Amino acid sequence: MLQAKRQLSQIVAVVSLFLGVGAIAQRSPPPDEASIALEKSIVTEHEPVILDIRFQSPPSTSLDFDPGYDWRNVWVKVVDPSGHAWERSPEVPQEGMKFSNAVHVDAGTERTISVVADEWFSFGEQGLYQIDVVLRGFPSRVSAKLSLRVEPRDNDALKAACSGLLARVNGSESFASSLVAAKALSIVKDPVAIPYLAEAMKRREFVSLMIGALAQLKTNDAVDALIEASKSSDPETRGMALSALVSLHRVNER
């Protein structure tokens, strides 16, 4: 039943697309009011891939866009260097609260929302990727064909990337921008990220994110960082770090 509902909603969205009826956007932006781009078209291996969607509202009209829970209204297809095409896996209900990423762009202003594409796809293979993006819910097709090159791992470049993300975590004007940087940092599957993860943990909102990232890295340095966090004066940080350490211990036992 659930699956049927989900499929039905997708069908409605597709039909809306063809009928030119904005099912989600309150006012449909013409293509020049929305643009899609990669923050970096060339990255080093393990460096996160960030997709920016920029909205620019005309002087007299505001603009709304709801990417949906789990960004279901942002359709993405990736063709990897081997020629395999990948789409996001079907949505499976998961325990927990999901918060909307809907945006409202006031008249005459612009706003950019970003998403870490690594949350959906793996860019672990070196080479050239082709990325197609379509914003669902617009009568006018808003889409982009993007190219991404993943180059061999460069330790210095990776460090610089982590440093830049940490600076964004702490220095962004909005929480949403900080959050994107934090998610990108947490998704770097490389030990070089460990000190940056530990530093980002000092920001209260990102403790759970960083502890989860450290737990996934599982290296000795990551465990050391978790042990350090488990001594935090903040009971919440302490509890989450201990929980992660317990989890790692069980993994090791296996």
Add this chain to the structure above:
Amino acid sequence: MVTIWNPADEAQDYVFTLFFEGGHYLLPLHLEGRETREFNVSEILQNQIPDAEGNLIPPSVHQGTAKIMGSHAENEYILVAVDFGVYNVRKATCQNGCATCEGYTGYDVTVDGFAVAVNGTQQETATGTYETGTQYNLTAGSTWTSSNTSVYTVSAGLVKGLATGNATTTGTESLPVTMQACNEQDCEFSGFFQTVPGVVTPTVSFSTISSVAVGQTATTTATVSPSSNAFPISLSISSPAAIVSPTGTFTQTTPVVVKGVSVGTATITATVSNSDGNLTVGSTSFSVITPPPVPVNFDLTSAENAGTGVLGIFRFYAWTSSDGNLNDLSNCSMRENVTYPGSSNPYVPSSPPWAGGGGGSTYPNPSITAPSSATGGTSEDTNYVSNLSFVKPYVANSFTATQFIQYSCSGGSWTTIYTDTITRSVAQSGGNWVATVSASDTSVTSTYTLP
């Protein structure tokens, strides 16, 4: 031989005092006008008759001095003529003459070892010791001078401290000065004198409060100088803000908690009361600003179950911004914080069949989601059991999870905006074992008949 003549026309009463080593002897004399009296000191010695005070002159005494004065006081004005002769029976010699002067033999001013506070006073006393040993208070009649009138002044013995010796230091610093009190030209006295800042008016400085929002609190530290201050300090504040603490006076450095009341500029004023009235000793001003927007009115908008053949419910929520504009929540984040019974982490349900329950057979306690931006305005909560592999034998059981929806703005602490509970239970119903998921904020439930 002593000859006393009263040259006045009227009678006078005298006291002729003999001084010797170890004591004195009083001989009262009443002489009529122009009367003359003669007597031998040796006879007085031989008679051994006690004087008015019971004194006797020991027979071993062979020398001493004598003084004549009025019977009422040592310094009483009298008119008298005295003559005496000394006859040495062995050497057959005699002599005449006046041996000593009359009057004060010493002066004292009580200045040593005392100190006066700045703005404080200290009454000093000048004392003259008469030749007879009697002491007289000469304070009023003395001339008092200060060697450093910037440090203290003195008048009729009343010393007033003006300043410490070193203006840039406090407490124990002092400047030695001298004091003189004179009654006669030859009676100067110098003393050691200190001024200490025992009653220095305190000053209060405040640490900066950049701003405080209406309804919120902020803390400034009121630093009191000197640290030895004993003056009670009072605080007052202008109407855009109120003082939460301290509620009374204070004397030492203390934290001051203020609360914003209305938008404007508030001023904290510190005052002390002294003889001059209320004296302002410090102040600080800060802005009371409109509180930054926060998420409000978080509430359930709808709920649905996951359908037949699955176990789960979906609940949908919405919220607004306290200023009505969700975009103004750009510095706010939201998250879900779920706690399970007890303090064990992870939480393990007391009995099966929840081996396949949401998240597995155990639940991190607490389970905290990664934060999300608060600008979206809507959320969806899923309580869904994806793996329906229950463990046999089935045992009736139930457990709850408490869900806290929380927000944090500008990196502040997490504030709970909404609370509800999720109940997961297994029970027998109509001969079947049924698993149920329900929530406290909706009547929508989901049931699943266990195979």
